[in-house]
Structures are given as structure tokens and as C-alpha cells.
Amino acid sequence: MSEKLENSFLDINKLIHEPARLMILSYLYVIESADFLFLMRQTGLTKGNLSSHLSKLEAGGFIEIEKKFVDKIPRTLIKLSNNGRDEFLNYRKKMLELLQ
Amino acid sequence: MKDLKSLENKLFLSYFEDGIVDLLIGVMFIFDGLLMLTENTKFVGLAIIFTLLISPFKKKFIIPRIGFVKFRVTREHKIKKSMFVLLIAGILAFNIVLYFLTAKGNSNFLQDYAFIFLGMFMAMPPLFGAFFTGVKRFYLYAVLIFLVFFHENFTHSTAPIDFMIFGAVLSGFGLFYLVKFLQKYPLPINEAENV
Numbered sequence: 001m002s003e004k005l006e007n008s009f010l011d012i013n014k015l016i017h018e019p020a021r022l023m024i025l026s027y028l029y030v031i032e033s034a035d036f037l038f039l040m041r042q043t044g045l046t047k048g049n050l051s052s053h054l055s056k057l058e059a060g061g062f063i064e065i066e067k068k069f070v071d072k073i074p075r076t077l078i079k080l081s082n083n084g085r086d087e088f089l090n091y092r093k094k095m096l097e098l099l100q
Numbered sequence: 101m102k103d104l105k106s107l108e109n110k111l112f113l114s115y116f117e118d119g120i121v122d123l124l125i126g127v128m129f130i131f132d133g134l135l136m137l138t139e140n141t142k143f144v145g146l147a148i149i150f151t152l153l154i155s156p157f158k159k160k161f162i163i164p165r166i167g168f169v170k171f172r173v174t175r176e177h178k179i180k181k182s183m184f185v186l187l188i189a190g191i192l193a194f195n196i197v198l199y200f201l202t203a204k205g206n207s208n209f210l211q212d213y214a215f216i217f218l219g220m221f222m223a224m225p226p227l228f229g230a231f232f233t234g235v236k237r238f239y240l241y242a243v244l245i246f247l248v249f250f251h252e253n254f255t256h257s258t259a260p261i262d263f264m265i266f267g268a269v270l271s272g273f274g275l276f277y278l279v280k281f282l283q284k285y286p287l288p289i290n291e292a293e294n295v
Contacts, residue, residue: 038167
């Protein structure tokens with residue numbers, strides 16, 4: 001394995017390179033925003049699991065979480081940040097290059 | 101980006117899994133049939149009310165189960181643009197059909213097959229709906245609507261019954277999808293939104 005290729009593998013963003021988080025980012029990439037319940041239903045993750053992954057993604061600056069009230073009901077809206085969108089595209093490009 | 105596009109389509113289609121549109125439009129057709137049968141104009145109001153119920157019904161019963169999603173601007177623009185084009189095309193087609201059907205010196209051909217032309221026009225919304233949303237069962241509804249008018253063209257007396265049968269079929273599909281949806285997405289025990 002060439003050194004360049006090895007470095008490319010090491011360059012992969014590990015925060016994205018986890019199946020559950022990759023799935024969450026893929027869903028968020030194709031929409032504008034979604035609430036916690038929608039992501040939970042679509043990804044099939046448990047409440048605690050999803051919450052934990054979202055916290056990590058938020059800490060990494062990949063997503064933005066906004067809590068607000070709609071008709072007196074709390075709603076947690078989650079969206080991909082601009083940085084998250086760029087990082088997701090970079091990750092996708094890198095993986096395609098590496099595995100082609 | 102084909103994979104991501106199909107993911108977006110999957111999410112978009114999840115909003116039609118509940119069968120609410122089918123159910124309420126089906127009931128609307130049943131009321132239309134009753135209106136023709138009884139000539140009681142109260143059914144017009146009921147039919148309109150049922151159509152207007154789609155959005156609040158989804159908000160009250162569906163979003164608490166499936167969650168809220170806002171699609172990207174491009175997707176929402178596409179939907180609005182499609183609806184606008186569909187509306188304009190529908191109005192134009194309806195007027196053209198009416199003109200040909202009522203114009204003096206018109207050929208008997210157009211008058212003889214008036215209901216078939218009307219059926220073609222009425223089948224357009226579900227046809228376009230199927231094309232733009234990707235919901236395959238809407239194609240079936242387009243065919244069924246056309247068949248209702250096709251049948252009426254030759255019998256000239258069964259329109260109310262045909263409308264009610266079509267409405268019942270649509271409502272049946274709607275109920276089936278609604279029950280499946282409610283089983284698949286029960287109300288969350290704890291407020292997931294609070295997390």
C-alpha cells in the first residue's frame with residue numbers, strides 16, 4: 001500500500017465514519033431540517049442512541065440543534081450546518097476515490 | 101448522487117404512507133355521488149370540508165407519530181411549481197373541453213363522447229400526482245377515474261353509483277394504508293421531542 005493511500009485512509013473523518021452517524025448525516029443532507037422523532041423513526045435508532053450521536057455531531061459542528069415550541073409542544077429541530085454539509089461531501093468524495 | 105436522491109425520495113414518500121389523502125378524497129367522491137343522487141347541496145359543503153381536512157388531520161394525527169420534516173427548498177419549489185402548472189393545465193383543459201362540448205355546429209362525435217373527454221380531464225390530477233410524487237397507486241386511481249366516466253358515457257344513468265363505488269375503493273385503500281401506518285408508527289410513549 002503506497003504511503004499516499006495510507007495517508008488518505010488516515011485522513012478519513014472518524015466522526016462521520018461511524019455507520020449510525022453516517023446514516024444520520026445522509027438523512028439530514030437530503031432535507032432542510034427534521035425533528036428528533038422523525039430521525040428516530042427513519043434511522044431506527046433508539047432514543048438514547050440517537051441522542052448520543054446527535055450530541056457528538058453537534059459538538060463536532062456538523063449539525064445545528066434548535067429547540068422551540070410549536071403549538072405549546074416542544075420540538076427539537078435538527079439541521080446540517082454548512083460545515084457539516086461540506087464535510088459530508090468531502091467524506092463522500094474521498095470514499096469514492098479510495099474504493100474505486 | 102443517485103443514492104442520495106433515492107434516499108430523499110424515500111423520505112418524501114413516507115409522507116404518503118398514511119393513506120389520509122386517499123381516505124379523505126374517497127369520502128369526497130362518496131359525497132359527490134350522494135349529491136348527484138339526492139340533489140341535496142349540503143353534500144357539496146361536506147365534500148369541500150373533507151378536502152380541507154387533509155392538512156389539519158395530518159398535523160394532528162400523523163406528525164406526532166412520524167415526526168416533522170422540512171424538505172429542501174428545491175424540492176418544495178418543485179412541488180409548488182408542479183401544482184401551479186397542473187392547476188393552469190387543468191383549467192385550460194377543462195375550458196377547452198367545455199368549449200368543444202357546447203359550441204354550436206359541433207360534431208356529434210364530441211358530444212357523444214363527452215364523458216370520455218371529461219374522464220380524461222379528471223384523470224389528469226392523479227396522473228400528474230403519481231408522476232411528481234412517485235406514489236404508484238395514484239396511477240391506478242387515474243385509470244379508475246377514467247373508467248368511471250367511460251362507463252357513464254355509455255350508460256348515462258349510473259354516475260352517482262360509479263362515483264360512490266370509486267370513492268369507496270379510494271377510502272378502502274386509504275383505510276388500509278392508515279391502519280398499516282398506525283401499526284407501524286404508534287404514538288411515542290415518552291415525548292421524543294423533548295430530547
